[in-house]
Amino acid sequence: xxxKIVRHExxxxxxxxxxxxxxxxxxxxxxxxRRAQHQQExxxxxxxxxxxxxxxxxxxxxxxxxxxxxxGAKALIMxxxxxSANITNVIDRLVKRGYVERVKxxxxxxxxxxxxxxxxxxxxxxxxxxxHARLxxxxxxxxxxxxxxxxxxxxxxxxxxxxxxxxxAESAE
Numbered sequence: 001x002x003x004k005i006v007r008h009e010x011x012x013x014x015x016x017x018x019x020x021x022x023x024x025x026x027x028x029x030x031x032x033x034r035r036a037q038h039q040q041e042x043x044x045x046x047x048x049x050x051x052x053x054x055x056x057x058x059x060x061x062x063x064x065x066x067x068x069x070x071x072g073a074k075a076l077i078m079x080x081x082x083x084s085a086n087i088t089n090v091i092d093r094l095v096k097r098g099y100v101e102r103v104k105x106x107x108x109x110x111x112x113x114x115x116x117x118x119x120x121x122x123x124x125x126x127x128x129x130x131x132h133a134r135l136x137x138x139x140x141x142x143x144x145x146x147x148x149x150x151x152x153x154x155x156x157x158x159x160x161x162x163x164x165x166x167x168x169a170e171s172a173e
Contacts, residue, residue: 030157044127050093055127056080057090058099061116062124070113072105099123 013031018024048055060079064071071079077087091114094100099120105111116124142150 026153040131044131048123048127050097050123053080053082053086054090054093057087058094058116058120059124059128061100061114062121065116065121070105070115072111072113076114094120 013027018027045052045055050058057076057080060076061071073084073087073091076090077084080087080090082090091100091102095102097119099117101115101117102112103115105113139147
């Protein structure tokens with residue numbers, strides 16, 4: 001019995017359920033998606049053998065590289081919401097494992113940028129690629145109208161949750 005509660009906790013609404021059956025189904029689907037996403041994130045961490053923070057840092061570096069942007073330690077501190085001492089440890093671990101290289105900044109000789117190695121890119125692709133490929137595979141099954149409707153619904157829900165987070169942050173100040 002306790003394990004059943006734990007397994008289904010992420011699918012429980014801590015609010016009054018939607019009024020309609022279709023709304024209840026949508027809420028259940030959103031919570032199911034959230035649980036599935038969380039399980040995949042846990043699998044990424046386990047399969048990568050990196051800590052959550054290390055994996056997030058490497059993901060950001062790979063994303064930046066793919067977007068032709070450079071990132072240094074200061075940017076990672078802001079992106080990860082951590083301290084300079086902590087980010088130094090993260091970078092040191094990623095460099096030691098061969099996933100990241102420190103490279104001199106092209107215009108600021110006092111600074112360096114962090115560049116993911118081929119092994120680092122492969123690590124991220126291995127950890128996350130199958131998840132994203134399955135996501136795209138399922139999305140591609142929708143016709144344009146279905147995809148547009150789903151995108152609008154998901155965006156509206158995400159916008160409402162973003163607004164709530166902003167309100168909560170503002171009230172915490």
